[in-house]
Amino acid sequence: MPRNRSIVLLSAGHACVDVYQGAVASLVPFFVAERAYSYAAASGIVLAASLLSSVAQPAFGALTDRRSIPWLLPVSTILGGLGVALSGLGGSYPLTLLFVAVSGVGVAAYHPESARIARLASQGSHSSMGWFSFGGNVGFAAAPLLVTAVVATGGLRFSPLLVIPAVVGSVFCLPVLRALEKTASAGSGAPTVTGTDDRGSFLKLSLAVVCRSVAFVGLSTFISLYARQRTGGGTAAGTAALFVLYLGGAAGTVLGSRLADRWDRVTVVRMSYLVTVGAVAGIVFVPGPAIYPFIALTSIGLYVPFSLQVTLAQDYLPSRMGTASGITLGLTVSIGGLISPVIGGLADATSLRTALTPLILAPALSWLLFRTLPEPATPFGAEPVRTPGPVAAPGPGSPFE
Incomplete structure (x- = not known):
């Protein structure tokens, strides 16, 4: 096939x-x-x-x-x-x-x-x-x-x-x-997975995913209410903000994979988180309808790393790809959800703007963690392409070819 x-x-x-x-x-x-x-x-x-x-x-x-x-x-x-x-x-x-x-x-x-x-x-x-x-x-x-x-x-x-x-x-x-x-x-079998588990890099990656989850879950929980406050609009303003957040995520996922076919994954993810720091700051501090472009940029910035982090986790733990996928897609994401009540409590005690301000630090921490991560050699026999150029066609012998 x-x-x-x-x-x-x-x-x-x-x-x-x-x-x-x-x-x-x-x-x-x-x-x-x-x-x-x-x-x-x-x-x-x-x-x-x-x-x-x-x-x-x-x-x-x-x-x-x-x-x-x-x-x-x-x-x-x-x-x-x-x-x-x-x-x-x-x-x-x-x-x-x-x-x-x-x-x-x-x-x-x-x-x-x-x-x-x-x-x-x-x-x-x-x-x-x-x-x-x-x-x-x-x-x-x-x-x-x-x-x-x-x-x-x-x-x-x-x-x-x-x-x-x-x-x-x-x-x-x-x-x-x-x-x-x-x-x-x-009898052709799947490609043989090679390489040594790099548990230290996998741990740093997992912490970066946790920080990403804190930012995205926190924003998705409160962005509708915050957009209504910042724009002075009603329910439609909040619904539009949530729609932009989700739509930008879909675009970011595809964009991230395309960029990683030209540059290495760690570089793409690192730069994405750096852009997201400024984008989240724009959501928090920019008033009026100008908040919407920053919501879109934040969503794209948080979703560019999404699939790349899964493959990085698999490559850091090549002997335990299922465990790597399960932790990256599941456990680390749930931790972000546990932070939402804390944000809500802070908003009740102060203001929603004050409660969302610490979320600027979340992508910044992810960026710092990725600064120390290496780009692993993939266990599927293809070295990462680090400079712009055409992507080579897959060679013969794949079980899905």
């Missing part, structure tokens, strides 16, 4: 899975309206899905390091959709928590193995990995539209219809898995 087709299918499947990362939060207003859940109860539902998913991902990563489990992709996709689909049935709060937790486990099981397979299918291409990550961004952003279209039509009793993306996503996985099985039967 041609490499590009495999990546397109994996990206589409990734979008179908990450719909369920955004779906739980999108269901909260409907839970509050139909079941009279308190805000605390509603936030508990989101926490049950996101925290369990983030913490479980490294465990699934360690499991996939011991053995390849490609069938986990369609199974986990269905599990993620089934949990969300069942969460709208019945009125029991414990059952609702259980169902969204099941969805979180499905999402957690999907990402480490899918990232490993996508890396093999891409033959180490940063551009291909960027498109794989882009699929997840699209799915996350589409979740509110999908949930509103379904649940606003017929209420929570229509929630079983939300399983449809999971069914579609599981079907997208099948041709890629058949290609893997065919390759294994032919």
Whole structure:
């Protein structure tokens, strides 16, 4: 199967899975309206899905390091959709928590193995990995539209219809898995992973991802309210700010992978974080509608490193690619979510502007950490290209060629 087709299918499947990362939060207003859940109860539902998913991902990563489990992709996709689909049935709060937790486990099981397979299918291409990550961004952003279209039509009793993306996503996985099985039967195998684990660099990278997560989660939580304050606008001003933040993320993911095909990943990520420092400062201090370009620049700056950090983590821990993917995509991201209540408490005690000001330091810390990181040689046989120029076509022999 041609490499590009495999990546397109994996990206589409990734979008179908990450719909369920955004779906739980999108269901909260409907839970509050139909079941009279308190805000605390509603936030508990989101926490049950996101925290369990983030913490479980490294465990699934360690499991996939011991053995390849490609069938986990369609199974986990269905599990993620089934949990969300069942969460709208019945009125029991414990059952609702259980169902969204099941969805979180499905999402957690999907990402480490899918990232490993996508890396093999891409033959180490940063551009291909960027498109794989882009699929997840699209799915996350589409979740509110999908949930509103379904649940606003017929209420929570229509929630079983939300399983449809999971069914579609599981079907997208099948041709890629058949290609893997065919390759294994032919005896050509996957590329041999070489290299020594660099745990020190992986730790620094993980800390940089934590700082990035603090900045992005903090802004995504409060940017709508802050934009309304700074522009003097209403709900539309806040919604526009959140839309720009998400849209810029999708653009940044693709841009980052393209830049990394011309320059090394560490340099691209380092410069991106440096630009983000100024962009976040613009959000905090620039008044009026001029805040929107800074929101877009911040989003792009925070998402340029997104897929590059995953491949860097895999290259720093070549013998434990699943663990590296699970920690980078899951555990470090959840820590950013834990900081949001601190920002909210500070905003209650002072002002939202004061509470958001420390977020300027987050990309600055990421930049400092990346200043000491080396560019690893990729375990897929392709040395990083460090100067502008045409990207060489992949050589023959790939299991996805």
